[in-house]
Amino acid sequence: MATMAEVDLEKLVYTRAELLTSGDYAEPLIANGIRCHGGFDADGVYGSPRVIHRTPAVLAWQAQLEQGGHELIGIARALMPPQYPNVEQAKLLLEHGVRDPIVRALTIVSIVEGFGAIIRDVKVPKLDELIVEPIDGSALAHLNQGLFEAHARDESGYREEGGHKQMWEAARDLALETPKIPGDVLMRLMGRRRRAAKAKRPFPQLDEKLERMLQMMAQVMVVEVFAMGTFDWGERLLSDPEVSAEPQAAGDMVRYIRADESPHIEYLRTGLSEIRARTLRTVDGNTISGREVVDRLIHRILKAMTTHRREEQREDVRAGMKDAMQVAAEPTQLLEEFDSLDSSWTPPEKTGFEAPAAA
Amino acid sequence: MTLFTRLYRTIVITRLAVTLWLLYQIPGYWRRLRGMPKRTDEELRQTHDKAADLILAAAFRMRGVIIKMCQAIATRSDVFPPEFVNRLKECHDRVPHKSFDVIRPVVESELGKPLDAVFSEFSETPIAAASLAQVHAARLHDGREVAVKIQYPDIEEIVKTDLRNMERACRIYEYFEPQPLALLPLLKELTLHLGLELDFRREGESADRIRELFADDEHVIVPEIYHEFSTGRVLVMQKVGGTKIDEAEALEAMGFDLYEIVQDLMHIYVRMILAAGFFQADPHPGNLFVTEKREIVVLDFGLSKQLPEGYGLGLFELMFSLMTFNEAAMIRAFQELGFETKTGDTDTFVTLARRMISRSDTGAFEGEFTEEMTNELFNAIRENPVVTVPTDFVLVGRVFAFLSGIAHTLGHRANILAAMGAAPP
Numbered sequence: 053m054a055t056m057a058e059v060d061l062e063k064l065v066y067t068r069a070e071l072l073t074s075g076d077y078a079e080p081l082i083a084n085g086i087r088c089h090g091g092f093d094a095d096g097v098y099g100s101p102r103v104i105h106r107t108p109a110v111l112a113w114q115a116q117l118e119q120g121g122h123e124l125i126g127i128a129r130a131l132m133p134p135q136y137p138n139v140e141q142a143k144l145l146l147e148h149g150v151r152d153p154i155v156r157a158l159t160i161v162s163i164v165e166g167f168g169a170i171i172r173d174v175k176v177p178k179l180d181e182l183i184v185e186p187i188d189g190s191a192l193a194h195l196n197q198g199l200f201e202a203h204a205r206d207e208s209g210y211r212e213e214g215g216h217k218q219m220w221e222a223a224r225d226l227a228l229e230t231p232k233i234p235g236d237v238l239m240r241l242m243g244r245r246r247r248a249a250k251a252k253r254p255f256p257q258l259d260e261k262l263e264r265m266l267q268m269m270a271q272v273m274v275v276e277v278f279a280m281g282t283f284d285w286g287e288r289l290l291s292d293p294e295v296s297a298e299p300q301a302a303g304d305m306v307r308y309i310r311a312d313e314s315p316h317i318e319y320l321r322t323g324l325s326e327i328r329a330r331t332l333r334t335v336d337g338n339t340i341s342g343r344e345v346v347d348r349l350i351h352r353i354l355k356a357m358t359t360h361r362r363e364e365q366r367e368d369v370r371a372g373m374k375d376a377m378q379v380a381a382e383p384t385q386l387l388e389e390f391d392s393l394d395s396s397w398t399p400p401e402k403t404g405f406e407a408p409a410a411a
Numbered sequence: 412m413t414l415f416t417r418l419y420r421t422i423v424i425t426r427l428a429v430t431l432w433l434l435y436q437i438p439g440y441w442r443r444l445r446g447m448p449k450r451t452d453e454e455l456r457q458t459h460d461k462a463a464d465l466i467l468a469a470a471f472r473m474r475g476v477i478i479k480m481c482q483a484i485a486t487r488s489d490v491f492p493p494e495f496v497n498r499l500k501e502c503h504d505r506v507p508h509k510s511f512d513v514i515r516p517v518v519e520s521e522l523g524k525p526l527d528a529v530f531s532e533f534s535e536t537p538i539a540a541a542s543l544a545q546v547h548a549a550r551l552h553d554g555r556e557v558a559v560k561i562q563y564p565d566i567e568e569i570v571k572t573d574l575r576n577m578e579r580a581c582r583i584y585e586y587f588e589p590q591p592l593a594l595l596p597l598l599k600e601l602t603l604h605l606g607l608e609l610d611f612r613r614e615g616e617s618a619d620r621i622r623e624l625f626a627d628d629e630h631v632i633v634p635e636i637y638h639e640f641s642t643g644r645v646l647v648m649q650k651v652g653g654t655k656i657d658e659a660e661a662l663e664a665m666g667f668d669l670y671e672i673v674q675d676l677m678h679i680y681v682r683m684i685l686a687a688g689f690f691q692a693d694p695h696p697g698n699l700f701v702t703e704k705r706e707i708v709v710l711d712f713g714l715s716k717q718l719p720e721g722y723g724l725g726l727f728e729l730m731f732s733l734m735t736f737n738e739a740a741m742i743r744a745f746q747e748l749g750f751e752t753k754t755g756d757t758d759t760f761v762t763l764a765r766r767m768i769s770r771s772d773t774g775a776f777e778g779e780f781t782e783e784m785t786n787e788l789f790n791a792i793r794e795n796p797v798v799t800v801p802t803d804f805v806l807v808g809r810v811f812a813f814l815s816g817i818a819h820t821l822g823h824r825a826n827i828l829a830a831m832g833a834a835p836p
Binding site for chain 2: 173209213238243
């Protein structure tokens with residue numbers, strides 16, 4: 053992100069074209085032979101795509117919030133569950149030739165990043181009609197004026213440029229020398245089957261499009277914050293010369309992705325904080341505090357992701373582990389050693405977004 | 412099959428082939444002789460209509476492979492003109508059934524017992540009839556209700572004779588026609604599929620395999636196959652009922668949310684095609700039902716297909732490249748899926764993709780292959796004879812177009828990417 057000194061905090065309105073504009077690069081980023089977004093300046097420093105206006109814009113909107121006496125929401129690091137397998141466990145597997153679980157995990161990360169493109173399909177309702185206070189010059193006013201589109205392009209690539217999907221694939225292929233992709237990747241990605249069921253609406257009194265949009269923003273923000281744990285994991289693992297064929301290049305690729313992701317968290321938390329600082333109209337002609345809505349949505353998502361979803365994810369990874377270990381010389385011993393390296397973790401009791409206790 | 416029958420079938424097919432050839436050639440010679448201009452598109456369309464009528468009439472009279480061939484043509488808008496495709500679609504659901512007197516000996520001979528030694532009840536009127544077999548409701552002595560799928564007598568011989576005749580006709584056609592339609596590859600594909608469809612043991616095994624795939628999902632019903640009563644020509648399976656999946660009003664009257672039904676259906680097919688690479692390739696509404704408990708019933712595994720390893724990921728990459736308008740990735744994905752251009756000019760793939768996307772409702776690819784989009788893709792391919800299309804892709808495209816048709820009938824979209832988990836809440 054740009055520093056405050058470089059930012060024109062007075063400029064609060066940006067065009068869609070501005071928010072989608074990238075700077076000039078002395079050299080493009082080529083990953084796996086594919087031209088990706090972003091690039092390098094004359095000193096070889098990586099620059100993220102579409103940030104020359106987006107970063108100052110977000111900083112200006114955040115400053116405006118603070119000036120109004122409103123807080124910017126954040127998710128405590130303590131809520132982030134550790135990766136499974138963790139770096140030590142993953143290294144152990146690779147050192148014993150058990151590559152499938154790691155290749156599968158990295159491939160799934162790349163696909164999930166690519167799915168980020170669907171954020172451009174989120175329907176943004178007429179916010180000025182659904183929010184009591186004005187939204188001019190805020191992140192909210194720019195969601196479908198470039199912010200969602202920039203996010204989508206960053207994740208999945210756009211036209212001739214690859215995005216994070218292709219960059220994760222490149223990191224995987226650099227480190228593990230273009231490994232064979234396990235045939236069950238998509239099966240694992242789809243995960244356990246749940247019968248389709250429309251979830252009960254948490255706020256039926258809200259306009260449905262608005263509720264969906266806020267749910268999506270909260271969900272994506274939590275995923276993006278938790279993804280920082282994945283970046284730590286990927287960077288440490290893939291830049292480890294003991295297991296990576298190209299530790300510098302593979303590690304750098306993950307660092308570039310991480311740098312690109314930061315604006316996503318920032319605009320999402322800004323937009324949600326702006327909602328929190330406002331009042332929402334309900335379909336029956338009443339109002340509801342934005343804070344109540346946002347906090348309850350984030351709380352629900354955090355509770356789910358730190359408890360049963362985490363357990364399910366561990367079980368799914370674990371399910372294929374025994375089979376995958378059969379390629380090792382001593383699979384039983386390896387499994388024991390693998391388990392001994394597991395990170396212990398207990399989710400914090402509080403998410404920080406609980407409803408205030410009734411007086 | 413008697414010598415007379417064989418001869419009769421050969422004569423009918425030869426006569427049909429000659430009539431078709433004359434139908435197309437004589438007006439051309441006549442015009443050239445009289446120095447007249449070539450036929451207009453409208454005149455050519457009328458000729459196609461006449462030809463399609465002749466083929467359809469012969470198919471209903473002869474059944475067997477001709478019906479199958481018509482069904483195959485009706486799914487190949489990449490090869491055949493729309494007049495053929497639209498007219499021959501009737502072969503999907505208008506096949507007349509055979510009388511029980513003809514069917515009963517097949518069951519008894521296959522099971523090696525009289526009918527009442529195996530079944531306590533057996534309905535003489537079939538519940539469904541297709542090109543190779545028909546299905547009767549029955550009850551086993553232990554009380555289990557079953558559906559019995561029985562091949563028509565002599566169907567294997569009929570198939571062999573018809574295939575031989577059709578191959579001859581195709582070769583003669585290709586010899587005389589300067590720019591022939593690619594009929595022989597289609598016939599080869601049909602021969603392969605027919606061999607599989609005529610083996611009911613294989614169909615039973617395919618059903619077992621798909622049931623196993625959904626073992627963790629109590630809401631997907633693949634009928635149990637009773638192998639002890641089944642043979643290569645008779646398949647006895649659990650009888651499962653329900654409401655046809657495209658009957659929107661009936662489903663809503665049962666209290667179901669149609670959006671959820673579409674999601675369930677898409678999840679089933681995406682899991683089979685993209686994730687497992689093995690799928691039931693005939694998802695027309697006569698093979699898909701919804702039970703009172705909102706379970707989805709999948710029937711008829713005669714045409715089940717094993718995709719090459721990694722094909723699901725290749726399809727995903729193609730969809731992904733379409734979604735992100737990434738032309739280089741589109742070309743890579745088309746090539747990985749087995750598409751080829753005879754000239755090596757890969758830009759053709761981008762043209763195909765653009766034409767297909769242009770027929771989506773939004774002008775962008777958002778995860779759904781509608782019938783209009785697949786038809787447009789196949790039209791573009793037909794108009795561009797430099798492209799070779801892998802048959803696996805045609806089959807998958809047809810399945811997704813079928814699913815899109817069902818989803819639209821229910822008022823929703825058949826979004827493949829959403830079924831994989833990429834969907835806004």
